[in-house]
Amino acid sequence: MPIIAGSLEEALAPIADGSMLLIPRGNAGVAMAATRALVRRGAKRLHLVAVPTSGLQADLLIGAGCVESIEAAGVSLGEFGSAPRFLAAVRAATIVVKDSTCPALHAALQASEKGVPFIPLRGLLGSDLVKHRPDWRVIDNPFANHDPIVLLPAIKPDVALFHAPMADADGNVWIGTTRELMTMAHAARATVVTVEALYEKNLLEDPALAAGTLPGLYVERVAVVARGAWPLALPGRYERDDAHLAEYARLAASADGFASYLDRYVHERRAA
Amino acid sequence: MSGAPPDGEFRTEELMADVMSRLIGDARHVAVGAQSPIPAAAALLTRARGGGRAYVSILESRNHDFFTEGGRELFDCAGQGRIDVFFLSGGQIDGEANINLVSIGDYRTPKVRFPGSFGSGYLYFVVPRVILFRLEHSRRTLVQKVDFISAPGTSPADVYRPGGPVALVTPLCVFAFDREKKRFQLESVHPGHSIEDVIANTGFDFDRPPQVARTAPPSPETLRLLRQVVAPELVDTYPQFARSVFGIESRAARDSLSPLGRGMG
Numbered sequence: 073m074p075i076i077a078g079s080l081e082e083a084l085a086p087i088a089d090g091s092m093l094l095i096p097r098g099n100a101g102v103a104m105a106a107t108r109a110l111v112r113r114g115a116k117r118l119h120l121v122a123v124p125t126s127g128l129q130a131d132l133l134i135g136a137g138c139v140e141s142i143e144a145a146g147v148s149l150g151e152f153g154s155a156p157r158f159l160a161a162v163r164a165a166t167i168v169v170k171d172s173t174c175p176a177l178h179a180a181l182q183a184s185e186k187g188v189p190f191i192p193l194r195g196l197l198g199s200d201l202v203k204h205r206p207d208w209r210v211i212d213n214p215f216a217n218h219d220p221i222v223l224l225p226a227i228k229p230d231v232a233l234f235h236a237p238m239a240d241a242d243g244n245v246w247i248g249t250t251r252e253l254m255t256m257a258h259a260a261r262a263t264v265v266t267v268e269a270l271y272e273k274n275l276l277e278d279p280a281l282a283a284g285t286l287p288g289l290y291v292e293r294v295a296v297v298a299r300g301a302w303p304l305a306l307p308g309r310y311e312r313d314d315a316h317l318a319e320y321a322r323l324a325a326s327a328d329g330f331a332s333y334l335d336r337y338v339h340e341r342r343a344a
Numbered sequence: 345m346s347g348a349p350p351d352g353e354f355r356t357e358e359l360m361a362d363v364m365s366r367l368i369g370d371a372r373h374v375a376v377g378a379q380s381p382i383p384a385a386a387a388l389l390t391r392a393r394g395g396g397r398a399y400v401s402i403l404e405s406r407n408h409d410f411f412t413e414g415g416r417e418l419f420d421c422a423g424q425g426r427i428d429v430f431f432l433s434g435g436q437i438d439g440e441a442n443i444n445l446v447s448i449g450d451y452r453t454p455k456v457r458f459p460g461s462f463g464s465g466y467l468y469f470v471v472p473r474v475i476l477f478r479l480e481h482s483r484r485t486l487v488q489k490v491d492f493i494s495a496p497g498t499s500p501a502d503v504y505r506p507g508g509p510v511a512l513v514t515p516l517c518v519f520a521f522d523r524e525k526k527r528f529q530l531e532s533v534h535p536g537h538s539i540e541d542v543i544a545n546t547g548f549d550f551d552r553p554p555q556v557a558r559t560a561p562p563s564p565e566t567l568r569l570l571r572q573v574v575a576p577e578l579v580d581t582y583p584q585f586a587r588s589v590f591g592i593e594s595r596a597a598r599d600s601l602s603p604l605g606r607g608m609g
Contacts, residue, residue, distance in 0.1 A: 098404070099404055099406075100414075124462075125378070125459075125462065144460055145460050145461060145462050145463065146378065146459040146460035146461070147460060148459035148460075150379055150404070151379070151582060151583070151585070154458075154459060155459070158457075159457050162457045163454075163457070165452070165453065171446055171461060172460075172461070173461050173462070173463055173464065173465030173466050173494075174415070174419060174462055174463040175416065175419035175420075175422075175423070175463060175466045176465070178416035178419060182416070194423055194466065194469060194470055194504055195465055195466035195468070195469035195470060195495075196465050196466065196469075197469075197503045198493065198496035198499055198500075198503065199493055199494060199495055200446070200492045200493045200494070201446075201461060201465050201494065204451060218502045219502065219504060220503065221504070249411070249412045249413075249414070250414055251412070251413050251414030252414035252415040252416060254414070255414065255416070314583060
């Protein structure tokens with residue numbers, strides 16, 4: 073049975089140093105409170121896999137020295153500009169980047185959820201992405217003649233981490249239409265979820281809710297963290313905090329500014 | 345500088361959206377990727393002109409994302425040929441329409457690192473009509489040869505490729521792309537710019553006909569649709585763009601003094 077954790081720290085225990093950690097795109101339910109807790113804990117050597125892109129979450133973990141490698145189709149703060157700590161780490165060669173493309177990440181997780189070792193994907197041929205991904209292979213389609221196609225190995229993450237609107241006491245998690253979270257949980261060995269609130273009944277009893285519910289089978293730990301995606305949005309619940317993201321982009325532009333951001337918003341707990 | 349220009353004038357972004365909307369033409373499903381506010385405006389303009397017939401998917405948008413199968417659905421849709429038009433840009437774009445969204449200089453020790461390839465390595469192959477755009481028309485962005493190919497402009501005959509580039513739209517001009525010749529041809533030059541400007545600021549060689557047309561400016565009706573119908577639909581996805589081009593404030597910006605803005609978890 074999934075554990076409804078008494079604290080965020082307890083919920084994050086399955087994310088050991090050196091884990092391959094699967095994280096969702098910026099508006100899909102990013103566990104930002106959990107991310108700050110990982111920084112406070114001093115998590116090390118994480119291998120981030122973004123589904124399929126990341127922004128603030130990856131930049132914060134990279135800047136705080138928690139990350140050894142990142143596989144992503146893009147790392148950026150979107151309208152707020154480039155991800156400054158990511159860029160600094162690439163320049164300093166302190167992280168390994170595995171460049172990918174969005175559907176390759178989705179497809180490689182689908183391979184994992186099916187329990188098959190690889191999956192083919194169209195496109196990609198002639199892209200330098202293939203040149204820099206020795207783990208990808210090009211084969212001739214065995215069902216046709218002269219039809220080269222790329223094979224991607226299944227991505228098998230240790231832990232998927234995300235934030236969702238609600239879970240019930242059995243660890244079933246309601247994710248709505250953000251169904252890549254479902255694929256992430258299916259693909260990962262363990263899933264850790266933070267939620268806005270606990271749902272008082274069983275989510276699987278109501279067919280309308282059950283259609284958007286990740287069964288507790290896949291879930292290792294759940295922690296209740298109100299506004300757990302802040303300063304990012306939780307779709308349908310609250311908006312992105314644009315003023316805060318602008319402040320982050322400004323501060324994180326320098327190492328000193330980033331340190332003061334950590335002091336102000338991550339390390340030191342203070343009242344709202 | 346922000347807000348809509350005075351009557352009868354228009355912004356370059358509005359002209360580019362109008363041009364892209366005409367390039368979209370008749371389409372059942374137009375999709376727009378991340379960080380693409382002008383293509384988003386063009387797609388919504390197309391829908392507004394067509395009385396709402398076209399499906400428009402805008403990544404990262406709450407109001408214009410009808411998918412129910414999560415982030416992969418857009419790519420699965422594209423793989424089946426269910427997306428007619430998509431838009432791509434690049435840190436560099438070269439004369440053979442190769443695009444670079446990764447880095448300049450050596451890949452492992454780059455001089456400049458961009459965010460990454462996003463969906464380009466796939467969508468450029470499978471979406472029939474890809475419209476390229478670049479807001480900086482200069483010799484450092486439009487180059488003879490890209491440093492890194494995120495997605496190639498053309499492919500050998502044995503590569504499955506129903507899709508590819510049709511045009512490149514910049515603040516100076518419109519280039520059409522010829523997949524057989526693997527070259528751009530100058531299609532039209534925007535008002536206020538000359539062919540000489542285009543030649544001086546373009547790093548790749550391109551073809552041009554003896555007479556190059558002037559890009560038609562957006563009509564008063566187009567500007568009305570952009571400002572009154574399209575702009576309010578862009579605010580939630582592209583607040584900074586909506587503010588700087590159309591002078592519209594986002595809800596989030598108005599609420600930025602909320603007490604939770606100082607909170608932490």
